[in-house]
Amino acid sequence: MSELDTLIRLLAKLPGLGPRSARRAALHLIKRREGLLEPLAAALARAAEAVRSCPICGNLDTIQPCAICRDPERDQMAICVVEDLADLWALERTGAFHGRYHVLGGTLSALDGVGPEELNIERLVGRLKPGQELILALNATVEGQTTAHYLADRLAGRGVTVSRLAQGVPVGGELDYLDEGTLTAALRARRSL
Ligand SMILES: [Zn+2]
Numbered sequence: 001m002s003e004l005d006t007l008i009r010l011l012a013k014l015p016g017l018g019p020r021s022a023r024r025a026a027l028h029l030i031k032r033r034e035g036l037l038e039p040l041a042a043a044l045a046r047a048a049e050a051v052r053s054c055p056i057c058g059n060l061d062t063i064q065p066c067a068i069c070r071d072p073e074r075d076q077m078a079i080c081v082v083e084d085l086a087d088l089w090a091l092e093r094t095g096a097f098h099g100r101y102h103v104l105g106g107t108l109s110a111l112d113g114v115g116p117e118e119l120n121i122e123r124l125v126g127r128l129k130p131g132q133e134l135i136l137a138l139n140a141t142v143e144g145q146t147t148a149h150y151l152a153d154r155l156a157g158r159g160v161t162v163s164r165l166a167q168g169v170p171v172g173g174e175l176d177y178l179d180e181g182t183l184t185a186a187l188r189a190r191r192s193l
Contacts, residue, residue, distance in 0.1 A: 058103030058120050075099040076080055080135045107143035108150055130159030137165050
């Protein structure tokens with residue numbers, strides 16, 4: 001197999017890229033050798049060398065523990081539990097959360113054979129301190145909610161408050177356009193004015 005075939009085969013493993021788009025991406029890279037291919041190869045090599053998973057929270061960073069776990073300005077008493085890094089990044093983009101994180105690395109799924117031992121749960125239990133608030137920011141999917149219930153049961157009696165994100169009407173959303181599940185969740189999570 002040629003180097004080009006290897007490149008295409010590897011690119012095709014990226015999320016959102018199939019064999020056809022991988023071939024296009026490979027050609028695009030090769031046509032822009034100096035502007036794109038070489039800087040990308042160097043960035044990949046540096047990332048492979050330097051980026052590691054934080055031993056406390058599972059975030060990715062070049063320092064250990066990660067910058068978020070080291071930051072003394074961030075509230076140690078609030079830990080936001082997320083399914084994966086993309087969710088952590090999404091929450092960081094809002095700038096609305098000033099605590100720490102814990103990345104589970106997935107959700108429980110009987111169908112896919114993912115049990116509690118496959119997720120980063122033991123380290124979460126190990127880092128908890130009484131009085132902390134644990135915010136379960138898990139996806140509103142069956143797996144996300146199963147995982148939330150498992151964690152709430154598992155952490156009961158440890159002196160931590162467990163909360164989860166509200167579900168409901170999105171900002172700018174019109175009721176007429178919402179699916180029944182979202183509308184039902186919004187109604188259940190209503191607040192007094
Ligand atoms: Zn960390």
